[in-house]
Amino acid sequence: MGKRIGLEVSLAVSEAVKMARVDAVAAYPITPQTHIVEELSQMVADGDLDADFIMVESEHSAMSACCGTSAVGARTFTATAAQGLALMHEILFIASGLRLPIVMAIANRALSAPISIWGDHSDVMAERDTGWIQFFAETGQEAFDLTIQAFKIAEDKRVLTPAAVNLDGFTLSHVIEPFDMPDQEEVDAFLPTFEPQVILDPDNPVTMGPVGFPEIYTEIKKQQNEALLGAHEVILEVWEEFEKAFGRAYRPVESYRTDGAEVLISIAGSTAGTARVAVDNMREAGKKVGLIRTRLWRPYPFEETRAAVKGAKAVAVIDRCLSFGGPGGPICSELRSALYPLPEKPVVNSYIAGLGGRDITLQDFYTVVEDTYRVLEEGPTDEYKMIGVRE
Numbered sequence: 001m002g003k004r005i006g007l008e009v010s011l012a013v014s015e016a017v018k019m020a021r022v023d024a025v026a027a028y029p030i031t032p033q034t035h036i037v038e039e040l041s042q043m044v045a046d047g048d049l050d051a052d053f054i055m056v057e058s059e060h061s062a063m064s065a066c067c068g069t070s071a072v073g074a075r076t077f078t079a080t081a082a083q084g085l086a087l088m089h090e091i092l093f094i095a096s097g098l099r100l101p102i103v104m105a106i107a108n109r110a111l112s113a114p115i116s117i118w119g120d121h122s123d124v125m126a127e128r129d130t131g132w133i134q135f136f137a138e139t140g141q142e143a144f145d146l147t148i149q150a151f152k153i154a155e156d157k158r159v160l161t162p163a164a165v166n167l168d169g170f171t172l173s174h175v176i177e178p179f180d181m182p183d184q185e186e187v188d189a190f191l192p193t194f195e196p197q198v199i200l201d202p203d204n205p206v207t208m209g210p211v212g213f214p215e216i217y218t219e220i221k222k223q224q225n226e227a228l229l230g231a232h233e234v235i236l237e238v239w240e241e242f243e244k245a246f247g248r249a250y251r252p253v254e255s256y257r258t259d260g261a262e263v264l265i266s267i268a269g270s271t272a273g274t275a276r277v278a279v280d281n282m283r284e285a286g287k288k289v290g291l292i293r294t295r296l297w298r299p300y301p302f303e304e305t306r307a308a309v310k311g312a313k314a315v316a317v318i319d320r321c322l323s324f325g326g327p328g329g330p331i332c333s334e335l336r337s338a339l340y341p342l343p344e345k346p347v348v349n350s351y352i353a354g355l356g357g358r359d360i361t362l363q364d365f366y367t368v369v370e371d372t373y374r375v376l377e378e379g380p381t382d383e384y385k386m387i388g389v390r391e
Contacts, residue, residue: 002182009140010035010173012181013079013105013165016147018049019187020103023074023194026054026065030084031117032169033107037079059084063091063102070100071208073196075151078102081169082109082123089127095162096131097224098209101154101194102162104132105147108269109169110356118357119169121269121320124297125330131224133163133231134298136268140177142295143167145248152191152238159231160197161224166297168270170357182246190245232299252301253308254293257283261290263372264309264346266317268294268331271360275318278365289369294331305338314347316372318387320354328352328384349375350384364388 007015013036017025025044027037043049052069056062059080070076080088085106095102106124110116124134133153137143143165150163167173198206212220232252239250254272257279258264265275272293282289292308292315294301309315319329327333328350339345351368354360364387371385 002180002186004178005181006176006178007140008035008174008176009143009167010107011039012140012144012179013147013167014039014043015181016144017077018043019182019184020075020077020148020151020191021188022049022051022077024052024054024066024069024076025078026056026062026069026076027078028056028059028062028080028084030059030081032109032119032173033079033081033084033105035173036105036107040077059087060091063088063095066102067091067095067098067100070095070102071098071200073194073199075155075194076100076102077104079105079107081107082111085123085127086111089130092127092130092132094209097220099160099224099227100162101151101160103147103150103154104162104164105143106164106166107169107173108166116356119171120355120357121166122322122355124164124166125321125323128298128330131161131228132298133159133161133228133235135163135165136295136297137165137167137172138270138272138293138295140172140175141179141248143172144179145242145246145250148187148191149238149242149250151194153231153235155194156234157197159227159234161228161231166269172270180246180248186245190242229299232301235296250295251304252296253304254295255308256291256293258290258292258308258312260288261311262288262313263290263369264312264315265289265291265365265368266294266315266331266335267291268297269320271318271320271354274360274362275365278362281362282366282369287369300334300338302338305335306342309339309346312346314349314372314376316349316351316368318351318353318360318368322352322355327382332384347375347380349380351387352384353387358388360387
């Protein structure tokens with residue numbers, strides 16, 4: 001039987017990695033993810049974690065090392081943020097193209113310039129098309145649970161695709177929260193030993209990542225995408241199994257007070273907690289407002305998103321990332337695309353907030369909802385709106 005403890009969220013992610021019995025960790029420190037790998041290095045040094053900790057000179061090297069350890073059959077983990085994730089960019093495609101089930105935690109942080117160490121989603125959104133499974137955690141418990149789940153999902157022979165767990169930098173990564181921490185035996189029963197399908201072995205030589213001539217490249221990319229799309233079914237299976245084992249339910253899209261809602265707020269990450277308070281306050285004031293939260297980002301949850309917005313007149317999507325030169329935020333663009341085939345669909349508005357770690361306040365949510373009601377009266381536009389911009 002597990003126990004209830006208080007712990008910094010970054011350290012809880014480290015505990016999840018330890019309980020997953022990883023074989024290798026390759027990492028380079030960068031704020032605000034440093035506490036994760038710092039704790040793992042201490043665990044290895046103290047003999048509490050039987051794994052190789054590989055110290056490298058950059059995040060590019062960290063992901064390269066992860067590809068090597070995963071290719072020889074080792075359960076592999078790393079963590080990064082912001083410019084570190086950007087430096088990994090080249091190798092992220094290699095990890096997914098080689099179908100290596102690496103798990104990575106991303107303590108989301110704004111990209112430079114200007115230099116910012118504070119959290120938003122610009123780092124992961126710049127990597128959304130690298131072929132990785134991607135989750136967003138709202139709470140520390142979710143970050144812990146999703147890390148353990150990610151290994152089981154990524155390593156499933158029907159998937160064999162790397163997975164990233166996103167947790168907001170500082171506002172989630174550095175706070176202390178209560179955790180329901182399972183026993184090692186419980187995690188062992190849920191997460192089996194990694195059984196790689198193909199490995200680099202001198203006694204049984206194989207080639208990984210050879211030249212892909214035009215005659216085969218398209219087919220390989222289609223196969224890779226089909227595996228990522230097919231991961232959706234496996235994710236649901238793993239979440240159902242996790243709920244039976246630990247009592248905590250997970251869904252691709254979480255809904256809050258959406259019954260009878262005219263306007264829905266859509267958001268991802270830790271700010272959903274503030275959004276719930278705002279929804280409660282607006283409901284008490286007589287406004288029919290609800291909340292949907294994206295937990296599964298890749299593969300995109302098309303059917304769950306369509307079901308979540310059914311019956312609403314409008315959806316106000318709040319992105320913590322600006323898609324430069326585009327129609328607003330990435331999550332908004334995806335949601336609009338998901339709803340396009342529907343004969344009847346709500347108006348979808350794009351709002352940008354919380355860039356560079358700026359707080360998203362209750363008043364910001366009230367402003368978004370008021371503006372959405374105004375748009376319903378005056379008619380939709382393709383313009384996005386920045387919330388809380390100082391004149």
